Amino acid sequence: MVTIAEPVRKQPVSRFRFILDRRDVLGALFVAPAILYVFLLVGVPFLLAVYYSISAYTIYDPSWRFVGLSNFEQVIQNPVFLDTLGNTFLFTFGSQLLGLILGKFGALLLLRPFPGRKIVRALIILPWAVPIALASVAWEWMFDSLYSVINWTLIALGVIDRSNAPNWLGNPHLAMLCVIVVNAWRFFPFAIVVFLAGITSVPQDIIDAATVDGAGFWRRNYQIILPMILPIVAIGLIFGIVFTFTDLSVVYLLTNGGPVNATSVLGFEGFQVGIVSGDVSHGAAISLFMLPVLFLVVIGMLRFIRRREI
Amino acid sequence: MRRVIAKVGKEVAFYLAIAFFVGLTTFPFYWMLITSLKSNPDLYNVTNVPFWFNEPPTLEHFRYLFEQTLFGRWLVNSLIIGVCVVVITLIAALPAGYSLARMTGRSGEAMGIGIFLTYLVPPTLLFLPLSRIIANLGLQNSMWSLVLVYPTFTIPFCTWLLMGFFKAMPVEIEEAAIVDGCSVFGAFIKMVLPLSLPAILTAVIFTFTLTLQEFVYALTFISSSAQKPITLGVATDLVRGDIFFWGEIMAGALIASIPVAIAYNLFLDRFISGITGGAVK
Amino acid sequence: MAAVLATNIVKQFDEVLAVNGITLAVPDGEFIVLLGPSGCGKTTLLRIICGLERQTAGDLIIGGSIVNDIPPRARGVAMMFQSYGLYPHYTVRNNIAFPLRTQRASRAEIDRKVKWAAQLLGLSHLLDRRPRQLSGGERQRVALARALVREPTALLLDEPLSNLDAKLRASARQEIKQFQQRVGVTTIYVTHDQVEAMGMGDRIAVIEHGKVRQVGTPAEIYNEPADRFVATFVGSPPMNLLARNDAYLGFRPENFLPREMVDDGNGGVTEFSFRVDRCEYLGSERIAYGVIEGFESPQLITAKLPPAHVAEESIRPGEWHRFAVRNSALRYFDHDGKRVNRS
Numbered sequence: 001m002v003t004i005a006e007p008v009r010k011q012p013v014s015r016f017r018f019i020l021d022r023r024d025v026l027g028a029l030f031v032a033p034a035i036l037y038v039f040l041l042v043g044v045p046f047l048l049a050v051y052y053s054i055s056a057y058t059i060y061d062p063s064w065r066f067v068g069l070s071n072f073e074q075v076i077q078n079p080v081f082l083d084t085l086g087n088t089f090l091f092t093f094g095s096q097l098l099g100l101i102l103g104k105f106g107a108l109l110l111l112r113p114f115p116g117r118k119i120v121r122a123l124i125i126l127p128w129a130v131p132i133a134l135a136s137v138a139w140e141w142m143f144d145s146l147y148s149v150i151n152w153t154l155i156a157l158g159v160i161d162r163s164n165a166p167n168w169l170g171n172p173h174l175a176m177l178c179v180i181v182v183n184a185w186r187f188f189p190f191a192i193v194v195f196l197a198g199i200t201s202v203p204q205d206i207i208d209a210a211t212v213d214g215a216g217f218w219r220r221n222y223q224i225i226l227p228m229i230l231p232i233v234a235i236g237l238i239f240g241i242v243f244t245f246t247d248l249s250v251v252y253l254l255t256n257g258g259p260v261n262a263t264s265v266l267g268f269e270g271f272q273v274g275i276v277s278g279d280v281s282h283g284a285a286i287s288l289f290m291l292p293v294l295f296l297v298v299i300g301m302l303r304f305i306r307r308r309e310i
Numbered sequence: 311m312r313r314v315i316a317k318v319g320k321e322v323a324f325y326l327a328i329a330f331f332v333g334l335t336t337f338p339f340y341w342m343l344i345t346s347l348k349s350n351p352d353l354y355n356v357t358n359v360p361f362w363f364n365e366p367p368t369l370e371h372f373r374y375l376f377e378q379t380l381f382g383r384w385l386v387n388s389l390i391i392g393v394c395v396v397v398i399t400l401i402a403a404l405p406a407g408y409s410l411a412r413m414t415g416r417s418g419e420a421m422g423i424g425i426f427l428t429y430l431v432p433p434t435l436l437f438l439p440l441s442r443i444i445a446n447l448g449l450q451n452s453m454w455s456l457v458l459v460y461p462t463f464t465i466p467f468c469t470w471l472l473m474g475f476f477k478a479m480p481v482e483i484e485e486a487a488i489v490d491g492c493s494v495f496g497a498f499i500k501m502v503l504p505l506s507l508p509a510i511l512t513a514v515i516f517t518f519t520l521t522l523q524e525f526v527y528a529l530t531f532i533s534s535s536a537q538k539p540i541t542l543g544v545a546t547d548l549v550r551g552d553i554f555f556w557g558e559i560m561a562g563a564l565i566a567s568i569p570v571a572i573a574y575n576l577f578l579d580r581f582i583s584g585i586t587g588g589a590v591k
Numbered sequence: 592m593a594a595v596l597a598t599n600i601v602k603q604f605d606e607v608l609a610v611n612g613i614t615l616a617v618p619d620g621e622f623i624v625l626l627g628p629s630g631c632g633k634t635t636l637l638r639i640i641c642g643l644e645r646q647t648a649g650d651l652i653i654g655g656s657i658v659n660d661i662p663p664r665a666r667g668v669a670m671m672f673q674s675y676g677l678y679p680h681y682t683v684r685n686n687i688a689f690p691l692r693t694q695r696a697s698r699a700e701i702d703r704k705v706k707w708a709a710q711l712l713g714l715s716h717l718l719d720r721r722p723r724q725l726s727g728g729e730r731q732r733v734a735l736a737r738a739l740v741r742e743p744t745a746l747l748l749d750e751p752l753s754n755l756d757a758k759l760r761a762s763a764r765q766e767i768k769q770f771q772q773r774v775g776v777t778t779i780y781v782t783h784d785q786v787e788a789m790g791m792g793d794r795i796a797v798i799e800h801g802k803v804r805q806v807g808t809p810a811e812i813y814n815e816p817a818d819r820f821v822a823t824f825v826g827s828p829p830m831n832l833l834a835r836n837d838a839y840l841g842f843r844p845e846n847f848l849p850r851e852m853v854d855d856g857n858g859g860v861t862e863f864s865f866r867v868d869r870c871e872y873l874g875s876e877r878i879a880y881g882v883i884e885g886f887e888s889p890q891l892i893t894a895k896l897p898p899a900h901v902a903e904e905s906i907r908p909g910e911w912h913r914f915a916v917r918n919s920a921l922r923y924f925d926h927d928g929k930r931v932n933r934s
Contacts, residue, residue: 018493018660018661018662018665020493020494020495021493021494021662021663021664022494022662023412023494026409026494026495027409027412027413028409029405030405030406030408030409031405031406031409031410031421033401033402033405033406034402034403034405034406034425034465034466034469035406035421035425037398037402037461037462037465038425038428038462038465038466041440041443041458041459041461041462042428042431042436042462044439044443045436045439045440045443046431046435046436046439048439048442048443049435049436049438049439052438052439059442062442102331105327106331109324109327109328109331112324114324114328120328120331120332122575123332123335123336124331124332124335125335125571125574125575125578126335126336126339126571127335127338128574129519129570129571129573129574129575130339130567130570130571131522131523131525131541131566131567131570132523132525133523133525133541133542133544133545134541134544134545134562134563134566134567135338135563135567136545137544137545137559137560137563138338138339138341138342138560138563139338141341141345141554141556141559141560142338142341144556146356147353147354147356147360147556149341149360149361152356152360162356185334185335185338189335193578197579238430239430242430242432243432245432246432246433246434246435247432247434247526248434248526249525249526249529252529253545266434267432267434267526270434270437270438271434271437271526271529271530274437274438275437275438275441275530280438280442283438284438284439287434287435287438288435290432290434290435291435294430294431294432294435297430298427298430301427301430302423302427480674480676482672482673482674482675482676483676483677483678483679485643485670485672485676486670486672486675486676486677486678486737487678487689488642488643488662488663488664489641489642489643489663489664489668489669489670490664490669490689490690490693490737491664491689491690491692491693491694491741492664492693493662493664494662496693501678504680505679505680
């Protein structure tokens, strides 16, 4: 054994001198601001929302009186609310379905290299990139009762005549169709991008291996590629569902919930009751009806985040 | 011969499909552009062909927008809001993303996912309590309320985005700096930050565009015209009574859309890999 | 420069015991190699010594003071990483100067030392390049210059040659060793490559499963392995082992020769009947693989034959041959694998 000639000294070290060198301390310090911000302005308001929904709070009478579930009972007994709930699901799933179909189809087109693909992709992204409020205003103008460019074209093509031209946003069924179409229009470029990102991230080796093993086009697509990109597509879809289910901008700007509540959705109704009318407790109760869906979505999200492999 | 025809047919169908998609996505923007440049008599005449100018194009709407409305003010408001939110977001998200990326074990990943999930908590669930909080802080009807609230979704988003980037960064560089005489904090400042400039730039761009796209909070918190950000101002303030100033509205929407559209296209791939959690390279 | 003493170091990661009570004394100026298979804990030990990890238990003493809770920057050690950890946004000059800057050295001193280190390692013409513009060998030299420029208390190297191709590796080995001798810095070198270990180390510490199996000079490790693990980990091909009752008998392939080539000397020889299954001709040597009559063996028995003395026709596969080992070259291991002396 080799002996160490120098004597061992135990240097006194202050506990705090190297505090910033400790990764655990610094790590906690580093996440603290973000966690604190999110806790104070997401966590606390969320709890407040829950409390409002079981109290008699309005902006005119800011009392914190506990009223149990009576707000929810009153909300459910309101037939307009039941319509709203149905509208929300119709709006969400209609626009997601349409968006996904357009997205898958568009992704297949963009997968093939062709001159100008980059420019085409840039143009196709536009509806998703541009603030939806601004695009909604453009659509409102295109759906205008008198100067609608869509109607003008249909008249010019002889499909309809001027006397019975549709009033897009004035007819309950057409209005619902309009908000669905606009939302799908806004969402499908995102779906394209997600599909593309997924497909191009599948390693070429795996596709080659499948080809060598005798897999044809369909088998490659549906047994190799689709299962591999499923987590990514699912994450994309979850985003779409959350932002559509809880949105109010498209409805607010295009139809303002009308005609006669035909396009009223949860987010919009919560806004009308809680902010415009100042009935905070009922507004909060309406908003909280989003929770079960959000909850399911979060569970799905967690599963897919864990499962992603590529 | 038949094969050639089939092939040509296939090509034609392909490009027709592409044209359909491009038409679908760009027409509303073309419509903004053409509307904003048309004179009013041209605009409000149902017998005119709407797709092109029937009278000489004019910049009248743009002039009116800047001179007779608060449009310029809204632009400035949006810029101020965006810059402030970017600063707050970076201060919180840069260290948080780094810390979560370097945290070993399950706790780091769980916390990262937890922060990210708050990005999914919708404004329509929080706007009621937040509007009360903002009223209590005396910020109602002020754009500073948006500066306070927007980081609630930009911080989670950027933390997640930056976390993915930091994870991909080799740990050896920081460790070398630590052994060479830096504290852990020093290594973060001297090595990690300079090397992550591209990611920081991405975070800045997306934070900024997210603030421009936001509508619900702005609508809820702000009613006085002079405090509105550009998106809200253009969408809700250019209506006088029941009369819509379509030329001005479209001009404003176009101006506000262009920078966001460009930014998105430049940073799209990073955005996608951000939200899919670095799953895509 | 200083001696490094680790006593009973233990490192527990969540569920893995990476280092399981290692005691190691490295005197001032020594070049010690930590040799072991991947995952044996040698890199963890190195990271504990430089301070990037905190040991779960045990004391670490550098230059006579306990440094358990001292961060890396205050330990004065230098480390060279497997992929070098060069700062990509700095030039070579600034990379080398960085450790001096953090110590707030004066400009003149920085200039002087950077020049000195660059000259010593032949980097003078590369000072204004960035790491990505350098070849693998140049990067490795920059990392070495950066590690040495501030005269560290100890130099720690973590598999520094594994990113180089085989040709460069030999010259880099030479370079590091020469350099270390000239500077005289205490050096701890981690590798899984026994050629590097044997060629460079003043001493070698063989590590497995978080424990030191043996510490000794290359000759001791090779000739007097402490146990079966060391015997079979060091040496290529490894030591032959024959099971006998509850124990093992071992001998090196180069000592296992045709009977007529082994002179009896004093101590005598042990003869074996060796059936050759396959031969490999490697230029400087011929390796015969086979089995020995009457013995169980964990792996094929190998014999390393000098081609100049053993004609190809004389050792034919499939035939039995008379081979022998000098008794002085035989090693004995008990049933636990520990080497025991037996006359």
